[in-house]
Amino acid sequence: MTATRLNTSGTNGDHFQSHYIPSTVDEQAEMLAALGIDSIDQLFADIPDEFRNPTLDLPAPLSELEIQQELGQMAGKNRPMGSGPSFLGAGAYNHFIPAIVKALITRGEFLTAYTPYQAEASQGTLQVIYEFQTLICNLYDMEVANAGMYDGATSLAEATLMACRVTKREKVALADSISPAYIDVIRTYCQSQDIVVEVVDPTNPSLDGETACLVLQYPNYFGYIEDQQKLVDAAHAQGALAVVSCDPTAMGMLQTPGHYGADIVTGDGQPLGIPASYGGPYVGLFAAKQEFIRQMPSRLSGRTVDKNGKTGYVLTLQTREQHIRRERATSNICTNEALYALASTIYLAAMGKQGMRQVAELCYHKAHYAAAQIGELPGYSLPISGSFFQEFVVQCPTSPTEINKKLMERNILGGLDVSEKVPNGMLLCVTEMNSKEDIDALVAALSEFK
Amino acid sequence: MQQGGNRKTEKLLLQRSVPGRVGVVLPGLDVPTQPMPDDSMLRNELALPELSEPEVVQYFTGLSLKNFSIDTHFYPLGSCTMKYNPKINDEIAFQPGFAGIHPMQPVEQSQGALELLHKLQGFLGEITGLPGISLATLAGAHGELGGMLMIRAHHLANGETGRLKVAIPDSAHGTNPASAAMAGFEVVELASDKDGNVDLDALRSVAGPDLAGVMITLPSTLGLFDTNIVEVCNIVHEAGGLVYGDGANMNALLGRVKLGDLGFDVCHLNLHKTFSTPHGGGGPGAGPVCCTEQLAPYLAAPMVTQNGDAYDLFTPEKSIGKLSGFHGNFGVLVRAYTYIRTLGNAGIKSISGNAVLSANYMMNALRGVYHLPYDRTCMHEAVFSADLQKERGSSGLEIAKRLLDYGFHAPTMYFPMIVHEALMIEPTESETKETIDAFIQALIDIDREVTEDTELVNNAPHTTPVARLDEARAARQPDLRWQPETAD
Numbered sequence: 013m014t015a016t017r018l019n020t021s022g023t024n025g026d027h028f029q030s031h032y033i034p035s036t037v038d039e040q041a042e043m044l045a046a047l048g049i050d051s052i053d054q055l056f057a058d059i060p061d062e063f064r065n066p067t068l069d070l071p072a073p074l075s076e077l078e079i080q081q082e083l084g085q086m087a088g089k090n091r092p093m094g095s096g097p098s099f100l101g102a103g104a105y106n107h108f109i110p111a112i113v114k115a116l117i118t119r120g121e122f123l124t125a126y127t128p129y130q131a132e133a134s135q136g137t138l139q140v141i142y143e144f145q146t147l148i149c150n151l152y153d154m155e156v157a158n159a160g161m162y163d164g165a166t167s168l169a170e171a172t173l174m175a176c177r178v179t180k181r182e183k184v185a186l187a188d189s190i191s192p193a194y195i196d197v198i199r200t201y202c203q204s205q206d207i208v209v210e211v212v213d214p215t216n217p218s219l220d221g222e223t224a225c226l227v228l229q230y231p232n233y234f235g236y237i238e239d240q241q242k243l244v245d246a247a248h249a250q251g252a253l254a255v256v257s258c259d260p261t262a263m264g265m266l267q268t269p270g271h272y273g274a275d276i277v278t279g280d281g282q283p284l285g286i287p288a289s290y291g292g293p294y295v296g297l298f299a300a301k302q303e304f305i306r307q308m309p310s311r312l313s314g315r316t317v318d319k320n321g322k323t324g325y326v327l328t329l330q331t332r333e334q335h336i337r338r339e340r341a342t343s344n345i346c347t348n349e350a351l352y353a354l355a356s357t358i359y360l361a362a363m364g365k366q367g368m369r370q371v372a373e374l375c376y377h378k379a380h381y382a383a384a385q386i387g388e389l390p391g392y393s394l395p396i397s398g399s400f401f402q403e404f405v406v407q408c409p410t411s412p413t414e415i416n417k418k419l420m421e422r423n424i425l426g427g428l429d430v431s432e433k434v435p436n437g438m439l440l441c442v443t444e445m446n447s448k449e450d451i452d453a454l455v456a457a458l459s460e461f462k
Numbered sequence: 463m464q465q466g467g468n469r470k471t472e473k474l475l476l477q478r479s480v481p482g483r484v485g486v487v488l489p490g491l492d493v494p495t496q497p498m499p500d501d502s503m504l505r506n507e508l509a510l511p512e513l514s515e516p517e518v519v520q521y522f523t524g525l526s527l528k529n530f531s532i533d534t535h536f537y538p539l540g541s542c543t544m545k546y547n548p549k550i551n552d553e554i555a556f557q558p559g560f561a562g563i564h565p566m567q568p569v570e571q572s573q574g575a576l577e578l579l580h581k582l583q584g585f586l587g588e589i590t591g592l593p594g595i596s597l598a599t600l601a602g603a604h605g606e607l608g609g610m611l612m613i614r615a616h617h618l619a620n621g622e623t624g625r626l627k628v629a630i631p632d633s634a635h636g637t638n639p640a641s642a643a644m645a646g647f648e649v650v651e652l653a654s655d656k657d658g659n660v661d662l663d664a665l666r667s668v669a670g671p672d673l674a675g676v677m678i679t680l681p682s683t684l685g686l687f688d689t690n691i692v693e694v695c696n697i698v699h700e701a702g703g704l705v706y707g708d709g710a711n712m713n714a715l716l717g718r719v720k721l722g723d724l725g726f727d728v729c730h731l732n733l734h735k736t737f738s739t740p741h742g743g744g745g746p747g748a749g750p751v752c753c754t755e756q757l758a759p760y761l762a763a764p765m766v767t768q769n770g771d772a773y774d775l776f777t778p779e780k781s782i783g784k785l786s787g788f789h790g791n792f793g794v795l796v797r798a799y800t801y802i803r804t805l806g807n808a809g810i811k812s813i814s815g816n817a818v819l820s821a822n823y824m825m826n827a828l829r830g831v832y833h834l835p836y837d838r839t840c841m842h843e844a845v846f847s848a849d850l851q852k853e854r855g856s857s858g859l860e861i862a863k864r865l866l867d868y869g870f871h872a873p874t875m876y877f878p879m880i881v882h883e884a885l886m887i888e889p890t891e892s893e894t895k896e897t898i899d900a901f902i903q904a905l906i907d908i909d910r911e912v913t914e915d916t917e918l919v920n921n922a923p924h925t926t927p928v929a930r931l932d933e934a935r936a937a938r939q940p941d942l943r944w945q946p947e948t949a950d
Contacts, residue, residue, distance in 0.1 A: 028808035032546055032738075033816050034894040040816070043823040043895065052815040055822055055839055056718050058687035063723045069588055073806030076550050083800060087559025089574030091567065100564045103787060110486050112519050114556065117742075120533030121526035124547050127744035130872045131933075132863065132926040136529035137743035140522075143475055146943040150509040156942055159744070162600040165787035193787050200762075200783035204614055204646030237503065267505050280787065289555075290575050291565030291788025292600065293746030305940065311744070315944075316936035323472065324928035328936040334603070334640035335877075339649040344640035347601040347734065351742025354522075361475050361518045362485035365510040370488050380496035399499045416568065428566055448492040 093288060096423035097450035099382075101403050101441025102233070103164065103191050104291065105283045107261065107371065108444055110362050113285040117355050127347065128313075131326045137350065138325035141313035144357045151263045151360070151368075152277045153270025154299035159311040160353040161296025161345065164280025165194050168227065168257045169201035170309045170343055171276040171298065175225035175253040177307050177342070178275075182207050183222045187214035187243075189232035190257065198227070214238050217246055225253040225276075230269060231262055234430070234439060235379075235403025236396055240272040248273065260284050260297065260356075261443075262401045264372025276300045285359025286352050295352035306332060309343030374444035375402035378451060382442045385455040391462050395434055403441045405434050408461075412438035415461050422457055424450075469524035474944050478521070479511040485518050528927045529743070530871045536897050540843045540874035540886025541635065541683055543713045543735035545817075548804070551738065551797035560796050565788035569774050575792065576773030580766040582799045586752055589802075589810070590709075590729060591720025594758025596765055596778075597750045597790040602710060603637040604785060605730025605749025606677070610645035611782040612728055612753065612760040613675050613704045619780065622702070625674040631660055633684055633878040638677045638708060647674055654880060658684040658836040660694050669701035679708040680721065681841035683878040685821065685886070687714070695725025704728065704757075712736040713890070714818055714841035717811030721752075728753040737798035748794035764789055816891035817842040820898055824889055827902045831909050835881050843888035847881050851909060855916040858883035861908055863930065864922035868904040 027037050035043075044050055056064055074082065093106045100106075117123065121136060128134030128141075141159045148157035161167040172184045184202070186195055188211050195211065202209050212218055215238075217226055226247035231237050244254040253275035261283040269277045281295035282288070300308060306329070314328035334341040363371065379402045387394040391409030406427070408415055415438065416426035427440035442451065498504070513521075530537065537544035555561065563572055583595040599605040610628070617625040628647040630638045631654055639649040650668050655661040660678070676698050681687045688694065695705050707721045707729030713736045715721075721729050733739050734747035741747075751761060762785045763777040775789065802810065818841055825834065825844035832846040848858035856864075862872035862885065874886040889898050911919050923929065 028812040030805060030809045030812055032548060032805075032809075033812055033891050035816050035819070035891075039895045040819060043819050047822055047826055052819055055815075055818045056687075058689050058839065059715075059719045060692055060724075063692075063719050065718065066591070066720050066723060068717050068807045068810065070585060070802060070805075070807050070810060073809050074803055076804070079550060079554065079800060079804055082803070083554045083578075083796075084557070084559075086574040086578055087554075087557050089577070090559045090563045091571035092558040092562030093564055093567075094558055094562050098564065100566055102566050104565050106564070108488070110515075112515060116519065116522045116526070118552060119523065119526045121529045121531045122743055123552075123740045124532035124544075125529045125743045126537065126539055126542055126544055126741050126871075130530070130862070130866070131931050132923050132928055133530035133535075133866050133871055134528075134743070135927045136525040136527065139471065139474075139525055139528070140743070142943070146474070146476065147510060149943045153505075162604060162746075163787045166600070166604075166785070191787075193784060196763075196784040197786065200611070200785055201644075203783070204611060204644070206646075237499070263505070264508070265504055267503055271505070287556075287561040287793075288564045289561045290563045290572065290792035292786070292791040293748075293793050294787070305942075312940075312942055314936035315941040316932045318929040318931050320929050322928055324931045326931045326933050326936045328933065328942075329940060331937075334636040336636070337640075338636045339639035339643040341636070341640045341643075344603040344607060344637050344644050345601070346603045346635075346637050347732075347741075347747040348745045349600075349742075350744030351740070351746060354743065358518065358522055361511055361513060361521075362515065363510070364479075364483075364485050364512045365508050366484055366512065367486045367488065368508060368510055374488065374491060376498075377491055377496045378493055381493035384496070399503065420568070420571065425564070425567060425571070444488065451493070 098425040099427050099440045100425050102428045102439055104288045106443050106445045107283050109285050113355050113358050116358050138313045140354050142325050144353045147360045148297055148299055152299050153268035154277050155302040156305050157299040158308055160348045161298050163294045163296050165197040167278035167296030167298045168194050169198045171255045171278050172198050174307050178304055179224045181224035184225050185210050185212045185219055185223050186227045189214050190229040191233045219250045223250050223252040225255045227255045229257045231401040234405050235400040237399045244272045264368035281356045284356035286355050293349055295349035310345050371444055379442035382451045389459050405437045405439050408436045408438050418461055467527055469520045471524040475511040483512045483514045485513050485515050535871050537871040538873055538887045538889050540888045545890040546892035547738050547740040551800045554800045555793045555796040576766050578799050580768050580773050585802045590752040591722025592752035594753040596761035597795055598762045598786050599749045600786050600791050601747040602732040602749040605751045606641035607644050608751045608762045608785050609706050609728045610642050612757055614645055615760045615782050624672050627672050628674050629668045629676045632880050633682050658686045659688045659690045665697050669697050673701050673703040675704040677706040681711045681714050684836055684845050685840040685843040687841055691724055716814040718814050728757055733794055733798040738801045739794045739797040746791050746794050748791040813891050820889040824898055845881055846885045848883035851912045852883055854912050856912040856919045858885050860920045864908050864919045866923040867925045870901055
């Protein structure tokens with residue numbers, strides 16, 4: 013065997029031997045010869061000369077070893093929730109994730125597959141979506157669920173647009189107790205559609221015959237449980253739809269939006285086995301009454317048979333979607349968050365009937381234990397009365413942002429400063445991840461900040 | 463031994479459920495029991511499965527084996543850029559310092575994440591020549607919506623309330639017209655000329671005071687670089703409109719040309735295509751929006767800024783608002799950052815070079831066997847027509863299904879809509895020449911089968927877990943979830 017000179021520069025003209033690209037110089041030469049040309053650059057002759065091959069100023073390439081070191085250092089500048097007691101929620105939650113979720117979603121057969129348009133080659137993904145639709149329907153007590161949206165915020169925004177299509181009305185009422193981020197996203201989605209967005213008081217929502225929907229969050233952004241039956245009935249009395257964004261973890265114990273008669277139920281699937289990951293990727297949950305199915309956005313997997321009578325699954329009712337209906341589609345959504353719909357399905361399968369109930373109850377009891385302790389501290393109070401699930405608002409003696417800084421000195425991640433809504437208000441979240449020891453440490457620390 | 467394992471997957475989760483089994487054991491309650499809410503507030507039934515952990519693992523593993531994927535099959539799906547997804551990218555994104563951080567935690571506790579996002583903004587600006595970047599949009603179509611809302615906001619800010627039309631080529635992906643409509647525009651379809659470029663006369667006829675802009679995919683979904691692109695941008699700009707770029711096909715152009723230099727005002731990128739993040743069976747993606755400095759004040763919130771050594775989130779001055787709950791699909795952004803950092807200048811340029819070389823090599827080898835409606839140098843993908851085979855009895859669909867029997871995923875079929883019996887094939891840079899040669903041979907063999915044994919082709923696939931499915935029945939009698947009363 014002759015010695016091969018190693019090219020250590022890695023930037024030999026048009027040839028860079030990346031470990032992700034198999035073709036060698038020799039193979040490139042063979043392919044170019046078949047085309048009767050002698051350089052790759054000739055393939056780009058359609059690009060006007062003055063713009064072809066611009067200077068590109070990216071940092072020098074790194075080996076995998078260097079990548080691990082550099083990105084490990086970058087990750088080290090963040091404070092992950094697992095590194096100490098964490099009491100932050102407000103739309104993204106710290107829940108236990110069984111090891112099997114990551115083990116299964118990182119199987120290449122799931123991870124590196126495309127959208128299952130080619131049904132015979134995608135039965136795994138299609139059956140998973142069908143399972144996901146089934147379990148989300150059962151969780152919310154609804155009749156039909158889709159294959160998922162981007163996140164909880166966009167699910168809710170698409171639900172408001174859908175309510176306008178269903179009712180042929182152009183005004184939506186949002187309870188002022190839903191997430192401010194959700195309100196912002198709904199406004200962005202509605203800005204170009206001539207839809208009027210009103211923010212209403214959920215204790216006395218002013219609705220009229222022009223209102224397409226009343227939009228609620230359950231439990232609400234502050235963790236509290238509003239009178240769902242009264243609010244759903246108020247919407248229906250005006251011919252409006254009741255649209256509810258609902259925390260899936262709470263469904264382990266609380267009465268369902270379906271029971272109260274909600275028309276469209278959305279949620280963020282993040283609590284179902286998905287890491288907080290600085291805000292994404294998550295999966296948007298989206299369920300509705302059967303009668304509205306043709307107005308739903310996003311994909312649906314349906315069960316059918318093959319030509320031999322064997323059960324199989326296909327994407328169905330696609331005439332709602334952009335690749336068929338183009339500008340008249342129910343939504344522009346194409347790529348969604350299928351991998352995280354899979355994660356949620358695995359999570360729900362593993363947690364099951366008993367696990368979901370246990371998680372919900374652990375969150376409930378721990379949150380109420382924490383609230384009771386903090387509420388008795390001098391200078392602290394619980395300004396909002398009523399039932400809550402795993403989040404609650406504490407009125408602090410001083411600025412919550414300042415208190416959070418002091419908590420972080422003890423490596424405790426405090427709650428969200430909601431002073432804009434409640435003077436010196438801190439929105440705290442307690443889940444099954446917080447031990448009694450964590451909670452007691454939080455209470456002890458708060459007692460010192462007056 | 464049965465190939466691909468022998469765990470049965472026919473029964474669904476709820477059909478497998480056995481009362482009393484558990485899949486997870488949780489810690490006990492370590493605080494005193496608290497008063498429960500009124501019974502009326504609690505649910506009675508919760509129809510979730512009861513399964514042990516091994517059953518869950520075996521069921522989902524069994525299902526995974528019924529998929530084609532990049533790791534198991536060549537996946538030449540046109541316009542989808544099904545390239546290799548590096549495993550290191552997943553490892554980096556899953557480490558606790560990234561996967562375990564809360565989106566609302568104080569920025570002081572998220573400096574590493576913000577630093578990564580800020581640098582990624584810079585990389586994508588450099589690659590596109592469009593320096594204003596928002597990473598907050600969660601997929602390609604989501605980026606399109608953001609970009610089109612920016613165009614709308616720009617015209618409204620200039621008092622141009624009458625610019626309500628958006629022109630879109632007839633070859634465009636369906637998300638383009640759907641996104642334009644969601645952004646409140648009326649869609650006008652633009653014809654393509656005989657070379658597959660935008661028909662300039664058709665464009666001139668709509669380039670008036672009511673034109674908000676155009677949406678152009680470059681290279682087009684025909685796999686062609688539009689040789690009139692600079693003229694297209696000029697015509698639109700002279701009429702007061704803006705040019706939107708659909709970045710779905712950016713794999714062809716990496717390091718070869720910058721969209722900003724050509725005259726594009728705003729575009730999105732599909733990080734789950736060009737920048738190798740795994741498609742996950744239909745997502746997650748990420749669709750960052752890149753724009754000129756002029757349009758940057760309209761970008762979706764939040765963006766990341768650097769002040770000295772510190773990074774922070776901010777909302778641009780005239781932002782169209784928030785389009786997602788938090789800061790974008792961070793885990794996907796981490797993967798794309800890792801990919802760009804691994805490759806550098808030469809590697810990025812090597813992607814487009816090898817992707818375009820492979821596509822042309824394949825196109826050349828199949829010329830004469832399959833009809834080429836636009837026979838010119840292609841970019842990263844080639845669009846054939848199965849017209850010749852259809853005359854002999856097999857359509858594009860049947861050829862695509864037959865490819866599954868050869869162990870190759872089917873190409874994109876019947877798209878773009880302006881090509882009869884379209885087969886759109888994108889090999890990507892990460893496949894070996896041996897694989898591409900084997901794929902070429904398979905298409906040649908299938909062409910022969912169409913003549914010699916039409917039924918064999920038309921009844922394909924024969925080797926997949928199911929045969930061709932009854933889609934009409936699925937649509938007529940929708941069965942979208944398992945219910946005990948309808949159980950089979």
